[in-house]
Amino acid sequence: MAESKPRKAAAPKQAAKQSAVKPKQPEPHLAMVRRARKINRILAETYPYAHPELDFENxxxxxxxxxxxxxxxxxxxxxxxxxxxxxxxxxxxxxxxxxxxxxxxxxxxxxxxxxxxxxxxxxxxxxxxxxxxxxxxxxxxxxxxxxxxxxxxxxxxxxFGRPGITVDTHFQRLVRRWKWTDETDPDKIEAVVGALFPKSDWTDLSHHVIWHGRRICHARKPACGACPIAPLCPAYGEGETDPEKAKKLLKYEKGGYPGQRLNPPQAYLDAGGKPAPPLGAG
Missing domain, CATH: 1.10.340.30 (Hypothetical protein; domain 2)
Structure with a gap:
């Protein structure tokens, strides 16, 4: 009876695949700065009348x-x-x-x-x-x-018109989602994010980020499918990605909806004085 040749041990396929996967490289700082500034430009177009939502006269x-x-x-x-x-x-x-x-x-x-x-x-x-x-x-x-x-x-x-970054809960949540910083201390977040932008942008940046956090990028279920900065967001997919379902998650706020170009307070009312739907909501 002929002896059978010993078979070579097959390399585990899973191990081979794992060795082929390269660890994700950290985003270069310059690339991150460019991405952060592009996000702010898009948010400025989305919320052109972003302002403090507290009423005051002095x-x-x-x-x-x-x-x-x-x-x-x-x-x-x-x-x-x-x-x-x-x-x-x-x-x-x-x-x-x-x-x-x-x-x-x-x-x-x-x-x-x-x-x-x-x-x-x-x-x-x-x-x-x-x-x-x-x-x-x-x-x-x-x-x-x-x-x-x-x-x-x-x-x-x-x-007073003096630039500053307002690090509230919305701001903290969004800048970490966008991987602008991993810091959790508000003072450190302020310093890190401030270094990404010209000082003259700081106040408007704060308004843009806070408005976006209140209207689209919610804490529990962000409306990813209705987000204008989705292609630039590392956290895309944490929320609802279906466009129609995402539209239903948009929050109606004083001063307009995402994408509107009208001055507040008329921005959030239709011709009959009733709440208007977000632009593009059908």
Missing amino acids: PFQLLIATVLSAQTTDLRVNQTTPALFAKYPTPEDLAAANPEGVEEILRPCGFFRAKTRSVIGLSKALTEDFGGEVPGKLEDLVKLPGVGRKTAFVVLGNA
Whole structure:
């Protein structure tokens, strides 16, 4: 009986495939800068009238409204501040206010006791240290009770025209999704993202990113299929990619829908005064 020749051990196909897969190379910094700036240009075209969504008439009102916006919506703040500013129109008025009266007005905003302490405290500081005027410098603003860098940059950028990056929860979420940074500390995010753009772009960049986070790139289920920057997004596919299903996820917000070119507030109403659908929604 003839002896059978021993068979050669076959190399595992899976191991061969794994060895052929090259590790993904990190994106070169220059390429990332170009991609980030292109994203901002597209968002600027998508939201040409992006602006602060808090209602205000002067730096003091914007400062108070921004402090009140913590842990609540801008809509809720805008529903609350008219009564507050009607009763306490100046820092001097609010500094001398009875806390219980202020608490009653701010109750709908949540955390109303802490917010009452902050707005009365910062009003006293404005009255005693700055002659009743909101200072236009970062180092002065952050000394006020309840005012951090995020609030300070909102005020500087939108009341004084001084560039700043507003790192709120939307901004943090989106810049990490886009792989602009892996940082989680707001101050570090501010520094890293600020280095990607000219300083003159910082305020508008903040508005573009925040508007996009509120309208399309949601935390739990982003509308990837309706996103204008989908080809540039490393996280594409985390949300709904079907265009028709994605359109249903778009959030209707004050000041217009994605892609609209009309001035607010008419931008979000049709000719009959009713909410209009997003452009391209059929």
